[in-house]
Structures are given as structure tokens and as C-alpha cells.
Amino acid sequence: MNIPYENVMMPVIVAVISILVLFVIRRIIFRFLRRWVEQSGTRLGDIIVSSVGTPSILWCIAIGMYLGLDVSEAHHKYVVLISRIIHIIIIFSITAATANLTGKLFRNYIQKTDLPLPTTGLAYGILHGVIYIIGALIILGALGISIAPLITALGVGGLAVALALKDTLANLFAGIHIMVEKSIRIGDFIKLESGQEGYVEDITWRTTRVRMMPNNMVIIPNDKLSQSIVTNYNLPEHKMFVPITVGVGYSSDPDQVERVLLEEAWKAVGEVSGLLGESEPVVTFIPGFGSSSLDFTLTCQVREYMDQGPVQSELRKRILKRFREERIEMPFPQRTVYLREEKDWK
DSSP states (O other): OOOOHHHHHHHHHHHHHHHHHHHHHHHHHHHHHHHHHHHHOOHHHHHHHHHSHHHHHHHHHHHHHHHHHHTOOOOHHHHHHHHHHHHHHHHHHHHHHHHHHHHHHHHHHHHHHTOSOOOOHHHHHHHHHHHHHHHHHHHHHHTTOOHHHHHHHHHHHHHHHHHHTHHHHHHHHHHHHHHHHTSSOTTOEEEOTTSOEEEEEEEOSSEEEEEETTSOEEEEEHHHHHTSOOEETTSSOSOEEEEEEEEEOTTSOHHHHHHHHHHHHHHHTTTSTTEEOSSOOEEEEEEEEOSSSEEEEEEEEESSGGGHHHHHHHHHHHHHHHHHHHTOOOOOOOOOOOOOOOOOOO
16 A cells, blocks of 8 residues: 555654654753752652653653654554554553662662661562563553463473573572571671682672672572571671680789780770770680690670781780780790610610
8 A cells, every 4th residue: 555655754754853852851851850859869859860761762752653643644554553662662661660760769778778688689680570571461461462371371381491491590599598588698798618708799690799808709609509508707796706815824823814814905995996895805714724835715896707807916916015014924835855765685
């Protein structure tokens, strides 16, 4: 069927002009909204504006196409086709805006309320995926495609997909299990069964990323991590106790040694970064009688795992200096070797 030239050009011109005008109006509105957000400082306003930025471009295109279609005298089948395209654009843009808005509100709410729920890439991805799946089902419904047979086909084919993607699905569900259990969270300092240790950077749909102290990244499949023995130094809290073993000579007075250790520990509180005084330092005569020394253990509380090294180093220097002032001996390991001469009886 031949379509008259004027029947095509007029709707196209109307659509193009409408889209350009709407782009200008959109630009003015967003400039005003951004200025208002900067002046008011509202986090919610900034989230909404940033979430609808890209989808609003599709809204302008859809409205322009609708205005062009309204003045068109094209055949009914072309009108139906273009109408469906417009519906698809609108539904997709609303789905994208909803996914962006929901994801940003989710992250903002968790960070604001300090809930023990990680805003990881896995949680964010699952939330986005659910919204986009709902949008896709709505689009199929708008196109007149029955969803029930599709769901049935997906159910039959899902078994084959599950078998083919067994490892991937295992990592996905292991990641969900880790998040729900909250045994490992973003920012926690953990030590793996293999001896590697570092801060948890992210928990994605397939792997967990741990940044080690040399600033290297260890990438662990979620399935392997869920089956490993992991030490979390931030559970049940960041504070932890650090033991410092000190050996003195057998001629030393144990009461004097205990008094000196406690005094130095208390003096260091407030002066040594990371050392806490919320829990009293404790000195115990343990391990006790060593091979060449009397061994004591000073236990102090530090702010977090990374503070134990600097705190131990500074306390050892202070203790050594104080022992020298108090003339408390710190002996070197000694061994007595007996030499036996064998006589020749022949």
C-alpha cells in the first residue's frame, strides 16, 4: 500500500518538533530542580531527580511520537504498531525509573538507619532484577502475549538451566545465605581458613571480594566461602582483647612485676591511639614458669583488629623502659650443656 508523502511528513515533523520542545522544557525543569535540591539540601529530592533523569528522555520521545501519531492519517495497522512501540517505551522507562529510585532509596535507608543489612552488589542486583522482570511481564501483556504458557515453558526449561548453571546458582544462593545470616558484612575484617585476611569490599551474585593489607584483592566464590572456616574480627563487636606476654628473671618479685605492668597499661590509655580503658587491663602469671624466665600476660582492650599491632609495639617499648628503671631483669634464654667424656675401657 502506497502512503501519500504528506501523510508521512506531517506526523514526522510534528513528532520531531514536539520532541525538541519537550527536551528544552525538560532541561529547564531539571535545571530548576537541581538548583532547588542544592539549596534545600534534601537527600530525597536528589535521589528522585537523579533516578528520573535518563527515563525522562524516553518520556519526551514517547509523548512526541504520540503527538505525531495523533495528526497522522496512516493505515490502522501502522497506528497500532506505533502505539505498541510507544507503550513499550513508556513501560520500559517507568520500569527503569522505578528500579533506579527503589535501589537508591534502599541504599539510603540502610545507610541512614545503620541496620545490619549489607547494601551489596548482590542485594542491589536482586532488587533491580525483580523490578525489570515485572516490567518485562507487563510489556509482554501489553503486546498481547499470554504469560501463562511462557511461565510454563520457563518452568520446564528452568530445570535444564539449573543443571547447566549449577555452580553459578550455588554461588548465588550462597551469597544470599551469607547476606541473610549476617556472619560476614561489608567492611568486616576477616581471616580465611587459608590464612589470608583483609576487609570485605563487596558481596556480589557470584563472588565475595576481600581487600588484603598489601592492597591486593582476593576474589572468593560465595559457595567456597560459605563452606570455609572464617574468623570475623568485627563480630560480635569491633573491640577486642590483645594479650602481651612478658618474661622476667626468676629473681624478680612477681607482685612488683604485676604492679609495673598495670601502671604502664593505665598510663598508656589516652596516650596510645587505639588503646581503650573501658575494660581494665589484666595481668596474669600465665604461662608461668618458663625455661629461663617467669612469664606474665598483660591483656588490654583495643578499638579494632588493626590497632593491636601499634598498641602492642608501643606498650612493649614502655614496659622495657620501665623495667630498666625498676631494675627488673629480662633474661636471655639459657641452656646448660653437659659434656660427658667416654673412657676407653679396652
